[in-house]
Amino acid sequence: MNDAAQDVPRPITPTALRAWPLPAPGASKYERGQVLVLGGSRGTPGAVMLAGLAALRVGAGKLTVGVAASVATAVAVALPEAGVTGLEEDEGGSVTGGGLDALERVLSGAAALLVGPGLDDPEGTVRLVRGIAERVGPEVPVVLDAFAVGALSQLGDAADRLRGRLLLTPNSGEAAFLLGVDDVEDLAAAATTIAGRYDAVVSCGDFVAAPGGVLWEKTTGERGLGTSGSGDVLAGALVGLLARGADPLQAVVWASHLHAAAGDRLAAGVGRVGFLARELLPELPHVLTELSGA
Numbered sequence: 001m002n003d004a005a006q007d008v009p010r011p012i013t014p015t016a017l018r019a020w021p022l023p024a025p026g027a028s029k030y031e032r033g034q035v036l037v038l039g040g041s042r043g044t045p046g047a048v049m050l051a052g053l054a055a056l057r058v059g060a061g062k063l064t065v066g067v068a069a070s071v072a073t074a075v076a077v078a079l080p081e082a083g084v085t086g087l088e089e090d091e092g093g094s095v096t097g098g099g100l101d102a103l104e105r106v107l108s109g110a111a112a113l114l115v116g117p118g119l120d121d122p123e124g125t126v127r128l129v130r131g132i133a134e135r136v137g138p139e140v141p142v143v144l145d146a147f148a149v150g151a152l153s154q155l156g157d158a159a160d161r162l163r164g165r166l167l168l169t170p171n172s173g174e175a176a177f178l179l180g181v182d183d184v185e186d187l188a189a190a191a192t193t194i195a196g197r198y199d200a201v202v203s204c205g206d207f208v209a210a211p212g213g214v215l216w217e218k219t220t221g222e223r224g225l226g227t228s229g230s231g232d233v234l235a236g237a238l239v240g241l242l243a244r245g246a247d248p249l250q251a252v253v254w255a256s257h258l259h260a261a262a263g264d265r266l267a268a269g270v271g272r273v274g275f276l277a278r279e280l281l282p283e284l285p286h287v288l289t290e291l292s293g294a
Helices: 014-018 045-057 069-078 100-109 122-135 147-154 156-162 172-179 187-198 230-244 248-269 283-292
Strands: 010-012 034-038 062-068 083-087 112-115 142-145 166-169 200-204 207-210 214-218
Touching (some): 014 248, 034 045, 034 100, 034 230, 045 069, 045 283, 100 122, 112 122, 112 230, 122 147, 142 147, 187 200, 214 248
Parallel strands (some): 034 062, 112 142
Antiparallel strands (some): 200 207
16 A cells, blocks of 8 residues: 555644635635535435535535435435435345436536435446546546445546546545455555545545545544544535635635534533434534634
8 A cells, every 4th residue: 555655744724724824705605616416315315405504514615415315315305405316226226327417507506516415326326427437527526435336446547527626535445445455454555545546536434535646634623523424524624615616725725624622512412322313504604713713
C-alpha cells in the first residue's frame, strides 16, 4: 500500500480551521448551491434523509434526493425541504441504477453530488454510479459513500471521468475492499494510498488524505459517533460544504471536524454513548457558528 508517500498528519483543530475559513455563504438558496443525494432503498430511505438534512444544516441552499420509487412519496412528506425523485427499483426495493434520464435536469443544476447512503445492492450500485459518472457535469464534485465506495473499483473507464473531483468516505472494511486486502490496520496509510490511486480526497476513520501525501488527523470525537446513521450525517455535511463553494480537501477537513465536534456536544449533554445520529443535525450549525460565525 505505497501508491503515495505518507506525510506526517496535520491536526484538525479549531485554530487550523479558523485560519482556513470557508467561503462566505450566499444570501439566497441559489447562491449556496444545490445538493443532490442519491441512495435509499425501500428499507433504508432514512440514510438519504439524514445526509440531505446534514447538507442543509451546514448551509447548502437547495436539496434534491433520489430514493427507491416505492418510498419517494413518503420521503417527500417527511422531508418537506427537499425535492424528491423516485429511482428505478427491483422487486425487493433495491435501487437498480436504471431510468436515470429523469435526473438529467437535476444533474445539470447540481453544485455537488452524493451517491451511496442507504444503497443495499452491489450490482445496482455499480450501475447507478456508472450512469451518474456518464451524466454529471465535468466540474461537479462527487462524493461516494457506503456501497458506492466499493463500486468505484468496478467502474472501469467510467472511474476516469471522476478523477480529480472525487471524494470518498470509506470505513475500514470498504477501504480494504478498494485496496484488495483482507483488512486494514493502518487507516492513515490506507487513506493515503486510496487518495493517490483514485486521485480523490479520502476520509477514513480519523484521517483525511489527499493526493500527493497530504494528511490530516482529527483531534476530537466521541465513541458515540459509532452509531447507525452517523456516517450519513458526515457524508451529508461534506456534500453541503462543497455546494457552498469549499474546495474538496477543505470540505472534507471541515466536515470531519463538524461531525466530531457535534458528537462532543451531545456527549456532554446526553452521554458518551447513546445519542442518535439525527441528534447530530441541529448541533452542526452551532459548531459552524462557533468556528466561523456562519
